[in-house]
Amino acid sequence: MAWIFRWLVRLASGLIFLTVAALVLAYYFASRSLPDYNATSTVAGISAPVEIVRDNANVPHIFGSSDADAYFGLGYAHAQDRLWQMTMLRRTAQGRLSELFGERTLPIDEVLRRFDLYNLSVASVAAQDDRTKAALQAYSAGVNAWLEEVNTGARGRGAPEMWLFSHPVAPWQPADSIAILKLMALQLTSHLENEVLRARTSLLIDNDRLRDILPDDPSQGIAALPEYAQLVPGVPQFTPSTYAARDPLFPVKPRALAGASNAWAANATRSATGATLLANDPHLELTAPSIWYLARMELSSGGVIGGTIPGMPVILTGRSANLGWGITTAYVDDQDILIEEINPDNPNEYRGPDGWEPFRKRDSIVNVKDAPAVTLRLRWTANGPVMPRTQFDLGTITPPGHVTAIAWSALSDRDPSMSAAIAVMYTHNVEDAIAAGENYIAPAQNLVLADRNRIAMKTIGALPARSADHQSQGRYPAFGYLRENRWQGRFPYSDNPEFTDPDGGIIGNTNNKTTDRPFPHHVSFTWGDTQRINRWRRLMQARGVHTRDSFIEAQLDTVSFTARSLLTLMGADLWYTGDAAPIGTPERKRQVALELLSNWNGEMNEHLPEPLIYATWLRIFHDRLIRDELGPLAREFTHADPVFIERVFRDINGASIWCDVIQSAPLETCTDIARQSLDAAILWINEHHGEAIEAVRWGDAHQATHDHPVLGETPMLKWVVNIRQSTSGGDHTMQRARTSGTGLNPFENVHAAGYRGVYDFADPESSVFISATGQxxxxxxxxxxxxxxxWRRGEYIPMSLDPDLARAAAVGVTVLRPEE
Structure with a gap:
């Protein structure tokens, strides 16, 4: 027996040794791609030495003798820190993910190939102005200089992920940067999915109830629309969804997680210092690393500093010495679904206004790892690319003998949006910045501006010109062969909403409605916010004048206007009613929950139980309202719309009928459903977070999920690459922290402000910013x-253009020298 024991010990020791050796070896190879920030390199593509000073937060401050050299330095720094992220963004835009990940990502590649974003980007290079062409070329040269160093200097393939997904990295091209901007346009729009959902829902309920569940902004009414079944006859009344759960790599996000942001500015009359202020926090899906990368460049026009997206040579939100700019998603209705009739005698033709027309076609080969290549037959009509029925649930709203084409403003092969974005960086005042935005196409944004004297907001991006006779006003899919349903170009830039130096001294946007103009000169029927705007107004008007710190306070505010308004309706007939109940009974637990909520001010603080009680109650109440009417389609409504809930409780146009359960004999009231939902919410909390409801924490359920898009679900590795944090805020707070709304953890924080910045032009060097993960x-x-x-604690780092401050505690200085 002793020899068996000895051999077991030897075997165990050997396994431990091999495991440790494997881990050490893996660490060695992975660590080889860590850049040395204190280095001097000789590179091709610059005219004079370039210096990259990384301050104590690892924010690069790039100094060159020319603008081209500065862009070169930015490309080099981006590639040093985010090479994997950049190549993944490029692969996504190209529709080439399946070369690395196999059949899993084939549906993603198919969507991107059909939109043809990359070829449109290649063609759009010629549409850029000379300054932007030079910037794109120099930036690409900087990226490629680091790639050359990786290839020749044993730099561990440039990123640890590339050991797991080995594939040659092609040199960076100017078109790659334009493609990433177009990819962002795809991520930020949700109108395609909104059209599909509105059409599907209209097949199940009448127009009055459709206005409840998909409400318009209550401050604006619109003319009644025909029901979709009348507009496009022949569609089945309900078809089960074929749209699978989204891969984390899929750039099209669920409609509830479309782009969002806050941005506002105050002029001298509303500033305690007599100078302008600006705050901006764009909201995107949380990832590790964040999509944002902080950087500063010294250009011929002066220094610029702020948030960049690796892969693009532009400060998208930031400041110079004299101008600050911020962005919010404008929610421009920039997509339409056109239903195209196929010629029954010739499937290669579709109906046009003057008869049958041929599809424009091209084959595209998708190489798939460990599987045969797939050939896609791409088709276009005059309205746009044809999408298959299996994508975006289009099969559920497309009649037999028809296909769907997508009209989208970003599908331009002469898109100078990059030139417009770069031009804003060179301007010094509000007027010139607004003029610079004229050539911007997509993604549509509200550009919020502040120079040293003035403030403004301008919607930049193409507003599609629709006919006043459009069948559905762009809200539903419509027949593409009718001239009135086709786009008629774009409205002039001067028609885009613009607000300059308002009398009140403050301007801003929380993705709320920006104009009341009627169709077709409207911006959108669907807006991203009806709630945060109320809290923002209160915060702005609560002070006569503002400071940098009051703007920071507003960015970090976690009081939910929605909770404070809805709880008075949901609990109206439940507060302090009923007899005293024994401890441990459902009635007693309900009374305890109501007692907590009755004394709560709506602050979605991570340490409180009330936010979890409220959020769970609202979620279950919403589900019980719609489940019987919508059936399986109810799962598409992942988040309760506060306007819908208010319509139900106030019985606006008979909306309280939602509270009655169709399948039951009794007539249920909203009070009945509210009480039942609260009991179910308490039960859910007890099962998932413990019996003591007073001791639960919102932050335990509301964790920020900065997950690695590729390795985030890989055993073992996920503990290394994912970042999880307990967070405050919620769906409708100024510190927006959008919950997932699905899965086992529906309250995870998955969509938030990955960048925050506050710019003070009384003392520009006191401006601050932060990103959600690290550089x-x-x-x-x-x-x-x-x-x-x-970021989690609501703290910031200095946003200074002073080179001495950057050097004072630099973590490294990289010097790039030109080849002799």
Whole structure:
């Protein structure tokens, strides 16, 4: 027996040794791609030495003798820290993910190939102005200089992920940067999915109830629309969804997680210092690393600093010495679904206004790892690319003998949006910045501006010109062969909403409705916010004048206007009613929950139980309202719309009928459903977070999920690459922290402000900013999550253009020297 024991010990020791050796070897190879920030390199593509000074937060401050050299330095820094992220964004836009990930990502590649974003980007290079062409070329040269160093200097393939998904990395091209901007346009729009959902829902309920569940902004009414079944006859009354759960790599996000942001500015009359202020926090899906990368460049026009997206040579939100700019998603209705009739005698033709027309066609080959290549037959009509029925649930709203084409403003092969974005960086005042936005096409944004004297907001991006006779006003899919349903170009830039130096001294946007103009000169029927705007107004008007700190306070505000308004309706007939109940009974638990909520001010603080009680109650109440009417389609409504809930409780146009359960004999009231939902909410909380409802924490359920898009679900590795944090805020707070609304953890924080910045032109050097994770995309870098805890706590780092401050505590200085 002793020899068996000895051999078991030897075997166990050997396994431990091999495991440790494997881990050490893996660490060695992964760590080889960590860049040395204190280095001097000789590179091709610059005219004079370039210096990249990384301050103590690892924000690069780039100094060159020319603008081209500065862009080169930015490309080099982006590639050093985010090479994997950049290549993944490029692959996504190209529709080439399946080369790495196999059949899993084939549906993603198919969507991107059909939109043809990359070829449109290649063609759009010629549409850029000379300055932008030079910037794109220099930036690409900077990226490629780092790629050359990786290839020749044993830099561990540039990123640890590339050991797991080995594939040659092609040199960076100017079109790659334009493609990423177009990819962002795809991520930020949700009108395609909104049209499909509105059409599907209209097949199940009448127009009055449709206005309840998909309400218009209550401050604006619109003319009644025909029901979709009348507009497009022949569609089945209900078809089960074929749209599978989204892959984390899919750039089209669920409609509830479309782009969002806050931005506002105050002029001298509303500033305590007599100078302008500006705050901006764009909201995107949380990932590790964040999509945002903080950087500063010294250009011929002066220094610029702020938030960049790796892959693009532009400060998208930031400031110079004299101008600050911020962005919010404008929710422009920039997509339409056109239903195209196929010629029954010739499937290669579709109906046009003057008869049958041929599809424009091209084959595209998708290479798939460990599987045969797939050939896609791409088709276009005059309205746009044809999408298959299996994508976006289009099969559920397309009649037999028809296909659907997508009209979208971003599908331009002469798109100078990059030139417009770069031009804004060179301007010094509000007027010139607004003029610079004229050539911007997509993604449509509200550009919020502040120079040293003035403030303004301008919607930039193409507003499609629709006919006043459009069948559905762009809200439903409509027949593409009718001239009135086809786009008639774009409205002039001067027609885009613009607000300059308002009398009240403050201007801003929380994705709320920006104009009351009627169709077709409207901006959209669907807006991203009806709630945060109420809290923002209160915060702005509560002070006669503002400071940098009051703007920070507003960015971090976690009081939910929605909770405060809806709880008075949901609990109206439940507060302090009923007899005293024994401890542990459902009635007693309900009374305890109501007691907590009755004394709550609506603050969605991570340490409180009330936000979890409220959010769970609202979620279950909403589901019980719609489940019997909508059936399986109810799962598409992942988040309760506060306007819908209010319509139900106030019985606007008979909306309280939603509270009656169709399948039951009794007539249920909203009070009945509210009480039942609260009991179910308490039960859910007890099962998932413990019996003591007074001791539960919102932050335990509301964790920010900064997950690695590729490795985030990989056993073992996910503990290294994912970043999880307990967070405050909620769906409708100024510190927006949108919940997932699905799965086992429906309250996870998945969509929030990955960047925050506040710019003070009384003392520009006191301006501050932060990003959600860290500057590096390398999980072994100490800068992978160095900013994450500051972001979670609501702290910021200095946003200074002073080179001496950057050098004072620099973590490294990289010097790039030109080849002799």
């Amino acid at each position: 590096s995309g390398h999980p072994l870098s100490r800068y992978y999550d160095n900013l994450g805890e500051l």
